[in-house]
Amino acid sequence: xxxxxxxxxxxxxxxxxxxxxxREAIEESDVIIGYSTYVDLIRDLLTDQEIVSTGMxxxxxxxxxxxxxxxxxxxxVAVISSGDAGVYGMAGLVYEVLVEKGWKQATGVExxxxxxxxxxxxxxxxxxxxxxxDACTISLSDHLTPWDLIARRIDAAGMADFVIxxxxxxxxxxxxxxxxxxRILLQYRSPDTPVGIVKSAYRDREHVVVxxxxxxxxxxxxxxxxxxxxxxxxxxxxxxMITPRGYQRKYxxxxxxxxxKPHQRLRVENEPWSLEAAESGEKAEIQQAxxxxxxxxxxxxxxxxxxxxxxxxxxxTAVATLAMPTAEAQTPTVQEHSPTPxxxxxxxxxxxDEANGVVVDTTASSGAAIxxxxxxxxxxxxxxxxxxxxxxxxxxxxxxxxxxxxxGEKGEIxxxxxxxxxxxxxxxxxxxxxxxxxxxxxxxxxTGDVLQVKACDxxxxxxxxxxxxAEELQRILGGKQMxxxxxxxxxxxxxxxxxxxxxxxxxxxxxxxxxxxxxAKTVGRxxxxxxxxxxxxxxEEIVPLVERIVTRFAKEAFPNERFHKFFQRVGExxxxxxxxxxxxxxxxxxxxx
Numbered sequence: 238x239x240x241x242x243x244x245x246x247x248x249x250x251x252x253x254x255x256x257x258x259x260r261e262a263i264e265e266s267d268v269i270i271g272y273s274t275y276v277d278l279i280r281d282l283l284t285d286q287e288i289v290s291t292g293m294x295x296x297x298x299x300x301x302x303x304x305x306x307x308x309x310x311x312x313x314v315a316v317i318s319s320g321d322a323g324v325y326g327m328a329g330l331v332y333e334v335l336v337e338k339g340w341k342q343a344t345g346v347e348x349x350x351x352x353x354x355x356x357x358x359x360x361x362x363x364x365x366x367x368x369x370x371d372a373c374t375i376s377l378s379d380h381l382t383p384w385d386l387i388a389r390r391i392d393a394a395g396m397a398d399f400v401i402x403x404x405x406x407x408x409x410x411x412x413x414x415x416x417x418x419x420r421i422l423l424q425y426r427s428p429d430t431p432v433g434i435v436k437s438a439y440r441d442r443e444h445v446v447v448x449x450x451x452x453x454x455x456x457x458x459x460x461x462x463x464x465x466x467x468x469x470x471x472x473x474x475x476x477x478m479i480t481p482r483g484y485q486r487k488y489x490x491x492x493x494x495x496x497x498k499p500h501q502r503l504r505v506e507n508e509p510w511s512l513e514a515a516e517s518g519e520k521a522e523i524q525q526a527x528x529x530x531x532x533x534x535x536x537x538x539x540x541x542x543x544x545x546x547x548x549x550x551x552x553x554t555a556v557a558t559l560a561m562p563t564a565e566a567q568t569p570t571v572q573e574h575s576p577t578p579x580x581x582x583x584x585x586x587x588x589x590d591e592a593n594g595v596v597v598d599t600t601a602s603s604g605a606a607i608x609x610x611x612x613x614x615x616x617x618x619x620x621x622x623x624x625x626x627x628x629x630x631x632x633x634x635x636x637x638x639x640x641x642x643x644x645g646e647k648g649e650i651x652x653x654x655x656x657x658x659x660x661x662x663x664x665x666x667x668x669x670x671x672x673x674x675x676x677x678x679x680x681x682x683x684t685g686d687v688l689q690v691k692a693c694d695x696x697x698x699x700x701x702x703x704x705x706x707a708e709e710l711q712r713i714l715g716g717k718q719m720x721x722x723x724x725x726x727x728x729x730x731x732x733x734x735x736x737x738x739x740x741x742x743x744x745x746x747x748x749x750x751x752x753x754x755x756x757a758k759t760v761g762r763x764x765x766x767x768x769x770x771x772x773x774x775x776x777e778e779i780v781p782l783v784e785r786i787v788t789r790f791a792k793e794a795f796p797n798e799r800f801h802k803f804f805q806r807v808g809e810x811x812x813x814x815x816x817x818x819x820x821x822x823x824x825x826x827x828x829x830x
Contacts, residue, residue, distance in 0.1 A: 240312045240313060241346065241347045242316065242346055244316045244348070245317050246259070246323070248359065249439040249440065262349070266286055268312050268315065271318070272291065273290040273291065275318065276288060279317065292761065299327070304338065355374075356404060357372065357465070361465060363445055364435065365474075365479050366477070369480045370400060370483070372402065373394050374404055382796065383686075384685075388417065391417075415458060426450055429451065430449060431473045433445070453466075487508075618662070619660075620660065620661045621659075621670075622658070622660075622683070623640060633678075640658070655689060682715055683716045686723075687722065688719050688787060689716075689722070691724050691727065691735075706779055726738070726743045729746050738754045738769075739767070741757060742767070753782075754769050754770065755770050756805070771813065790803055793807065
């Protein structure tokens with residue numbers, strides 16, 4: 238019997254917001270698979286179904302198990318997600334697992350994705366009407382997406398004046414991302430921009446705060462929180478966030494009788510801001526825009542709006558703003574010398590240029606202004622890992638002094654459990670920093686999702702035979718970009734006192750040869766050491782072998798996939814086969830915790 242896969246979004250978590258189809262699919266299913274917190278939210282809807290619940294970061298395991306039970310056992314399997322399963326949920330991952338197995342819609346197991354209410358919609362409804370105009374969602378979790386890409390998306394959304402819903406804004410480990418998001422957006426938006434913070438929408442512990450972009454970090458923000466940041470027109474009234482759609486441009490909201498009749502409202506001359514108006518060159522006068530720079534004044538009957546100074550953002554970049562039209566200026570008036578939309582755009586650009594110190598050459602023979610920006614080098618935060626070496630664990634007082642001088646009063650030095658110090662310093666010239674540190678004999682490595690070689694001190698060099706191989710691995714692979722942070726643990730003798738067997742790849746030098754361990758998992762209830770896959774590997778083979786393993790992981794792993802999950806998924810690396818580590822039954826403590 239062919240099984241079926243349901244991928245269900247059950248909304249914010251309250252029963253009244255779960256769709257009828259989602260309830261039917263849950264009831265129809267033989268197996269319910271989901272993150273344990275989500276299973277608890279719908280437990281009252283479950284009957285005698287088999288339940289497979291796992292912890293955070295076990296999404297691949299859940300997807301593979303769902304596909305296996307549907308394909309191999311012919312069961313109806315429900316994979317559940319909060320919100321909408323197609324918005325940062327499980328729908329895409331289930332499809333990816335099926336694609337890896339060569340699934341075809343016509344012949345493979347049947348799959349139905351059941352939509353739910355996503356957080357941007359549920360939280361938006363609680364806050365008022367903040368997403369009435371163009372909006373976007375951005376997840377601040379960089380576990381699966383590189384942070385520089387996320388930052389570019391935030392920057393683009395801020396520049397384009399989108400209302401922004403931030404998903405996964407902060408966790409116990411990820412605390413800097415929301416700070417960076419605020420910093421980027423303050424370059425484009427006023428500190429007074431309304432911000433709504435909703436925790437556990439429509440659940441028992443729902444908590445709602447309406448604040449500002451400048452003050453948003455003063456409030457509790459976590460993984461159960463969605464942050465909605467308004468655009469330049471969003472305002473707060475009686476505790477509710479409202480983003481106007483733009484009706485006030487053509488309508489008088491305080492009157493039943495409108496100055497523009499229904500047959501006039503879609504005419505190009507009455508929509509001077511539209512693409513059609515710009516393309517047709519209509520010379521519609523926009524009442525709210527500054528006129529002082531034009532030689533032909535407006536008629537005496539209509540007072541021109543006063544030109545406002547160009548505001549600057551928190552980063553010092555000028556931003557040109559034009560006020561919305563007033564009710565009295567809703568019917569455009571065509572004049573012989575009135576500016577076109579292109580004129581307004583050119584003038585706005587000139588205002589921004591002048592405020593930002595841009596030199597504009599208006600004498601170009603082509604007639605187009607040539608803009609050249611004065612040389613400007615932005616300051617940035619430079620970060621790197623610093624250590625005295627691969628095997629050397631002793632840092633000299635002189636090296637410490639150099640490190641402190643480079644950091645300065647505002648720099649940051651963080652000690653890690655991996656025999657490194659993380660240096661963070663604000664500088665526009667990173668090479669001046671790295672040059673001084675290298676001159677002091679310190680070893681530098683990039684941070685983030687890179688490969689790190691973590692070796693023992695070889696008993697202060699007394700057991701030095703393995704040192705050249707550790708240093709060669711560092712030279713070839715150290716700092717290599719990886720799908721997820723990856724560590725090679727290297728021990729110089731069979732005692733393995735530096736715990737190489739608990740790293741992603743463990744290497745132990747014993748009796749002139751090497752033992753190899755792969756796929757350790759260091760945290761969680763199912764933590765385990767690496768799987769011993771080989772003993773007695775000859776010296777000349779260890780470095781090329783590990784390089785091949787690392788290269789395959791870097792090439793074939795999913796984004797943000799840890800090495801032990803990759804090894805489990807592919808099942809084989811360089812002839813070494815994955816096998817399940819021994820499992821232990823963990824009894825609950827007498828106190829019930």
